[in-house]
Amino acid sequence: MPDTSAEKALDPKTKRLNRSRIENVLNPFDEYAIEEALRLKESIGGDTTVTILTMAPQSGTDIVRKALGMGADNAAMLSDDAVGGTDAMGTAYLLALSLKHIGFDLVLSGTQSTDAINSVVPAAIAEHLGIPALTYAKKLSVQDGTVEIQRETESGYWRVASQLPALVSVTKGINEPRYPTLKGIMGAKKKEITMLTLAAIGADSSLIGDAGAKTQVDEFATVGARARGEVVTVSDPHEGAKKIMDFLIAKKLI
């Protein structure tokens, strides 16, 4: 996905993000998912394999290499010019087909991407695959074919369990992602990246791209910067509090 700290520009013609001027970065939320997958592999051992799946332009290969450098075993990348313009639901459809193609026991994802906040994608992928979506996990364990998570709620968490296969989306607090080591980065160059095509995964071309999208951006407007309001420096705390109180009363917020 595009670097979140970069200045964003929308292409006025296509009304899509102009990606040509922005460096790709690994979605911070996905780093948590990769880290959690690696920790699971380390705890389960055996022949557990961690595969990175992404849908990205060819230029996204360096991001996949970074994930491989963290310790993932291999990667699959759906990269096809025809996917340009695919909306969130179309993306979920394509990722679900890709997952069916490569096979899995457990799918880990971030809860959202920081660029478009399309946090509907993980649940939509699960629905396409007919598996449960255990979303917003702040803790995860797998034992005897059962996955258990702590699902973040506003007041605490829910303990939720499900048989595999299942999809789990993880929140930020779940772990501290590792940095790729030099050895890992060197090793990543030899790891296999399988290039997937729409034909290989059996995608219905009428459901993707601009033509298949069920939503359409009609226009967009840049929001002006918030005006700087009054800023006062106070030495007496009561004066500061009173100032705020009067303001809230004037704005009918209290």
Added chain:
Amino acid sequence: MKAVVAFIEHEDGHVRRSGLELATKAADLGRELHVPASAVVLGTGAQDAAQALKTTPIDTIYTGADVPVEQHLGDPAVDALDVLLKQIGPAALLVPATNAGKDTGARVAVRLDAGVITEASDIVVKDGALIVQSPKFGGSVISTIGFKNSPYQVIVCRANSFAARTEPGKGDIVSLPAPPAKQYPARVEEKVVEEAGKISVEEAGIIVSGGRGLGGPEHFDIIEALADALGGAVGASRAAVDAGWIPHAHQVGQTGKTVTPQLYIACGISGAIQHKVGMRSAGIIVAINKDGNAPIFEFCDLGVVGDLFQIVPELTRLVKERKGAA
């Protein structure tokens, strides 16, 4: 389009204001489109929730008290909505932008082959079709989005975006038939409450947030006291969450929640861009910080440069005094 349907969340029959907002919006859109507007409440307490919704202009309230939503993480809600919406025919489904609301909306959309528009801050009718306004890229851009080739339409709505109106409509209550017994692979084993009775930052009308300037977890009690006095929620910056002072569920900003309260009070928060993108759509922003050069003073409506450890408790006292007198 044959109907506008709002999926309303509740807790044991208690409907939050965001639910009333959603029902009111559904009713208004229904009127404009000349189609019936309904609300759906599922799970234990659905009857009580329906009574609360009768205060809104909604035509019909579908209740499914027997749908085991609490036990299976929303999957039964998806089944119930799927069945109901297929009976009703092509409809717009409004869901709240909560964790469960987004999951439910996404799964129902796949079943109905519907388009989904997320983070709606407004919905209008234009030429007989629904047009959605949605902030993108941290609120720096507002997109206007429509549906195409999508008889069913799912819209994920932000809290505090629409006004809730007390204006009873027809309010017919229709009980949904008990769902057929079904084995769901996912089950909720336990609900752990760590902080009882708290409002989530996504739904709160008022948020009081604390940041690095608090200096430690023990000082969040002054933030909480002010939030309680104002009837709001406690938010936090990434610095406070990363330091382990407060759980991630409270984090506002790029790697946390995007919030749209009427009032946001930032205490000891510098206002870095990663925080700003999560709260810049708030109605009014008030900042308290001892550093007069903090970026937050560039985009707040009122800034007070001073000692938050003294100002916040004093403000809490003034708020309580006023509310007590009222």
